[in-house]
Amino acid sequence: MDTTKCPTVLVLDDQAPLLSDEINNLPPDLAKCFRVRGPEEATDADLKAAHLVLVDYKLDEWKENNTSSGLCKYVPNGLALTAILQQRAISSAHPVAFAIHSAHLPELTDPLPHEPRLHLLSRICNIDWAFEKDDPRGQEIKYRQIVSLAEAVCQLPDAWPRADGEKTRAKAQKLLQINEALPWAVQTWSDVERARPPLDELVQRVHGLLFLRWVLQRVLSYPCFLLDETWLAARLAVTRASLRDALPVGLSDLFGPVEYTGILTAFRGKRWWRMGVEYVLWDIGGKSSLGAHELRRLLIEKRGFPLIPTESLHPVVCLDTDFLPLEQLYDPSEAVRILPDDWPPYAEQAWTTIQVALGDKRMNGLVIEADRPRLDDLEQAEVQ
Amino acid sequence: MSIQLSITEVCEEIRHLRDAASDLLDPSAYGVLSEFERSLEAIAWTKPGHATDWKLSREQPLKTNVSNGEFCCNNKRGAHNCFAKITSIWSITPVDPVRRQRITAFQVCGKASVHVELFDESGMEKEHALGSWRIELGDQSAPGCYFHAQILAEKDRTDRPFPHSLDVPRLPCYLFTPMAVTEFVLGELFQDKWKSPQRQVLPAIKGWARIQRSRMLKIFLWHIRQSQSAPGSPWVHLKASIPDADWFVRNNLDLKRPESFLKN
Numbered sequence: 001m002d003t004t005k006c007p008t009v010l011v012l013d014d015q016a017p018l019l020s021d022e023i024n025n026l027p028p029d030l031a032k033c034f035r036v037r038g039p040e041e042a043t044d045a046d047l048k049a050a051h052l053v054l055v056d057y058k059l060d061e062w063k064e065n066n067t068s069s070g071l072c073k074y075v076p077n078g079l080a081l082t083a084i085l086q087q088r089a090i091s092s093a094h095p096v097a098f099a100i101h102s103a104h105l106p107e108l109t110d111p112l113p114h115e116p117r118l119h120l121l122s123r124i125c126n127i128d129w130a131f132e133k134d135d136p137r138g139q140e141i142k143y144r145q146i147v148s149l150a151e152a153v154c155q156l157p158d159a160w161p162r163a164d165g166e167k168t169r170a171k172a173q174k175l176l177q178i179n180e181a182l183p184w185a186v187q188t189w190s191d192v193e194r195a196r197p198p199l200d201e202l203v204q205r206v207h208g209l210l211f212l213r214w215v216l217q218r219v220l221s222y223p224c225f226l227l228d229e230t231w232l233a234a235r236l237a238v239t240r241a242s243l244r245d246a247l248p249v250g251l252s253d254l255f256g257p258v259e260y261t262g263i264l265t266a267f268r269g270k271r272w273w274r275m276g277v278e279y280v281l282w283d284i285g286g287k288s289s290l291g292a293h294e295l296r297r298l299l300i301e302k303r304g305f306p307l308i309p310t311e312s313l314h315p316v317v318c319l320d321t322d323f324l325p326l327e328q329l330y331d332p333s334e335a336v337r338i339l340p341d342d343w344p345p346y347a348e349q350a351w352t353t354i355q356v357a358l359g360d361k362r363m364n365g366l367v368i369e370a371d372r373p374r375l376d377d378l379e380q381a382e383v384q
Numbered sequence: 385m386s387i388q389l390s391i392t393e394v395c396e397e398i399r400h401l402r403d404a405a406s407d408l409l410d411p412s413a414y415g416v417l418s419e420f421e422r423s424l425e426a427i428a429w430t431k432p433g434h435a436t437d438w439k440l441s442r443e444q445p446l447k448t449n450v451s452n453g454e455f456c457c458n459n460k461r462g463a464h465n466c467f468a469k470i471t472s473i474w475s476i477t478p479v480d481p482v483r484r485q486r487i488t489a490f491q492v493c494g495k496a497s498v499h500v501e502l503f504d505e506s507g508m509e510k511e512h513a514l515g516s517w518r519i520e521l522g523d524q525s526a527p528g529c530y531f532h533a534q535i536l537a538e539k540d541r542t543d544r545p546f547p548h549s550l551d552v553p554r555l556p557c558y559l560f561t562p563m564a565v566t567e568f569v570l571g572e573l574f575q576d577k578w579k580s581p582q583r584q585v586l587p588a589i590k591g592w593a594r595i596q597r598s599r600m601l602k603i604f605l606w607h608i609r610q611s612q613s614a615p616g617s618p619w620v621h622l623k624a625s626i627p628d629a630d631w632f633v634r635n636n637l638d639l640k641r642p643e644s645f646l647k648n
Contacts, residue, residue: 149627161577183429184429186428187425187428190392213576250530275425278422278426279426279429282426282429283429287429287430287434288426288436289419289426289436290420290421290424291441291443291444292420293443312415313415314412314414314415314418314419314444315415316414331412332411332412333410333411333412333413333415335411337406338419349414368406369407370406370407371406371407372407373407374411
């Protein structure tokens with residue numbers, strides 16, 4: 001992994017001076033990564049030096065643009081500008097990622113809330129990510145996330161291996177930080193393969209950027225070979241809150257060796273390798289696979305972790321109407337399976353509660369055919 | 385030692401059936417089957433020779449949905465509303481990788497039994513057993529044939545017919561993995577639903593069919609081989625035979641090349 005490159009973010013904004021002020025207030029280690037330009041003043045050299053281009057969505061204050069006449073001269077918004085710059089960046093010697101930076105993201109994801117659907121918005125708009133200008137988490141957190149995306153671009157090779165399966169696989173494993181010496185590495189790679197990483201012809205043309213997008217939009221955004229806290233809690237059959245409590249008091253150390261440390265590791269919070277988690281559980285279970293009862297007894301009574309068992313032995317994560325995981329984990333008998341748009345076939349099954357499905361028409365429409373009879377029975381019972 | 389099977393193939397078998405039969409299985413089946421798959425994946429981390437009980441436990445069996453008399457076909461209704469509980473225990477060990485560097489297969493090294501119990505959905509709290517059978521793999525010294533089914537005769541059963549003390553007949557059969565037995569059960573309980581054309585074109589069924597086709601072909605080729613080479617009664621010979629350990633992981637068995645599976 002190349003850690004010698006300094007990530008550079010080119011910010012294009014029609015209110016460049018305002019944004020410059022905002023960035024200058026950031027800690028110096030962070031601020032030095034940014035170059036803020038108005039659309040009119042940006043140059044080829046700026047683009048060549050950038051690893052990530054952050055484009056404002058609304059460009060109403062771009063005076064020169066506003067006075068342009070003719071169909072092909074006016075740039076309606078930042079997405080249109082991004083499309084032009086993406087084409088210019090293809091000839092760049094190194095990969096360049098593109099993201100939208102806007103205070104108007106809800107307009108783009110309407111009627112859905114934008115935060116849980118940023119990966120979808122990015123995918124639809126052919127960009128790498130979208131960042132909210134007024135991020136409720138705070139500006140420094142947002143700018144650190146932006147820099148972490150630029151750092152990930154730095155880690156990509158200038159040229160992706162061509163027509164060499166072995167080198168390509170080695171490159172992907174290096175980016176994901178899969179250590180082949182680990183006992184669970186082979187199965188982990190099978191897990192990765194099942195998620196269809198772009199490794200060949202598609203990815204070569206764009207310096208491996210598609211690989212980065214796959215991690216961003218198709219892996220970190222769904223539960224598949226990496227698990228976040230919520231899905232880890234479901235795997236252990238413990239409450240989410242108790243898992244959060246237990247992580248800082250030793251549980252984090254237990255799963256430390258199987259924490260994801262690959263590309264974009266700082267972008268969306270902690271993740272653990274699914275297969276690595278299984279290995280840890282198998283190992284502490286006396287080198288055998290324990291059922292949920294025994295596993296929880298081991299973790300709580302013998303290891304002393306402050307975990308609270310869920311009522312269900314095989315709980316599932318249920319999504320609410322905003323497609324955010326509900327705090328409570330549910331037994332499958334209280335839930336139905338849903339097919340949200342774009343949910344990948346290699347990801348864990350998506351579920352919602354029967355209550356949510358009965359109370360929300362849109363969620364009701366996403367329930368898979370196989371589970372519909374259960375809903376219909378309940379709906380009829382309610383009517384009677 | 386008994387037969388070997390590919391770990392990946394059996395894991396895929398579990399996933400395909402979980403997806404293809406989700407409407408016919410109890411909601412708990414998703415978690416039960418996920419755990420069943422995970423525990424098989426973990427076999428690759430044990431050392432060859434180390435025996436593990438790979439099981440669908442009695443505490444968390446694989447349950448089907450209730451069949452409302454759908455064990456009759458052509459839209460006729462049977463007299464029972466019933467469901468099945470499937471449990472299994474296979475004692476297995478990873479196969480020592482000779483040429484490959486990693487463990488890819490497991491071997492049955494002890495008990496291999498899949499138990500199917502049918503219950504009446506009476507609406508009462510206590511479940512009423514309607515019947516049960518087991519699909520098992522024998523061993524070299526066992527008096528029955530290698531792939532066989534037994535009716536009732538479960539441990540501690542004293543009731544007639546088929547008390548535990550009477551362990552015959554051992555009926556020959558050819559579906560033996562826990563998931564293949566599950567398909568058999570689903571096909572019995574949900575005659576029309578399981579064979580419906582809409583289901584048979586599902587991607588999961590296609591993946592499932594690829595595995596089953598290859599395994600069934602191998603089991604039939606083995607039966608042909610044993611029948612062809614029987615010195616006396618083919619049945620007597622079959623009853624005393626077990627497949628070569630690697631029969632189900634061989635890639636060179638070919639229906640079009642009889643020399644690949646027949647004895648010279």
